[in-house]
Amino acid sequence: MTQKTVYVLGALSVIALVISGAALMLTFSKTPVQPTERTFYLSAIEPKGTASVSKEPFPTQMLPAGGGYVLKEPDKDGNWVVETYVWQPAYLVAQQGDRVTLNILGVNGATHTTEIEGYDKQFVVKRGELTTVSFIADKAGTFRITCKTHSPSMEGALLVLPRG
Ligand SMILES: [Cu+2]
Structure with missing residues (x-):
């Protein structure tokens, strides 16, 4: 060759x-991509940071009200705490027509009064319990997943992509 x-x-x-x-x-x-099952596993969590006034001064700026942010003043030893409530993960993606199932575990915070706006789903997530919500995502768009107990930080969204 x-x-x-x-x-x-x-x-x-x-x-x-x-x-x-x-x-x-x-x-x-x-x-054509057929509608499918989309199962998500979320947790209600509360990341927390601590510091001592000897190393980091207590912040002078207020955090937004609503329960989602907490700033605890220094204790007798000078240690202060900052924490926030969030969904983990916060952003979910599905395609129009899919059956969406959310399994949400309450880890931090006693209760979370929650709504998936635009899909008319209201429920309460309790610590130690797995709350399951299932529905057909028949509308395309971005739908907020909000906790009324911990606003404004405890917010996510379900993004439903149009099919076709
Ligand atoms: Cu909450």
Whole structure:
């Protein structure tokens, strides 16, 4: 086999690969993606930071009210605490028509009065319990998942991508 033949064969293989790749992409793009089950596992958590006034002064700036942020003044030893309530994870993605199931574990905070806005889902997440909410995501858009007990920080969203 001459070197030129090897080059030609190499070029032909590359062209064949590109064509088969394109055909594969075309096949998949024509296949409608069927609605599926989307199961999410979330937790209601409370990250916390502590510091001593001997190393870090107590902040002078107020945090927004609403229960989502907590700033505790220095104790007798000069230690102060900052904490916030959040969903983990906070942002969920599904496609229109999917069955979405949220399993939410209450880890920190006694209760969380929660709503998925736009889907008319209201429920309370309790510490130590797994709250399960399931529905068909038939509307596309961004739907806030808010805890009324810990605003404004305990907020996430369900992003439902339009199908088609
Ligand atoms: Cu909460």
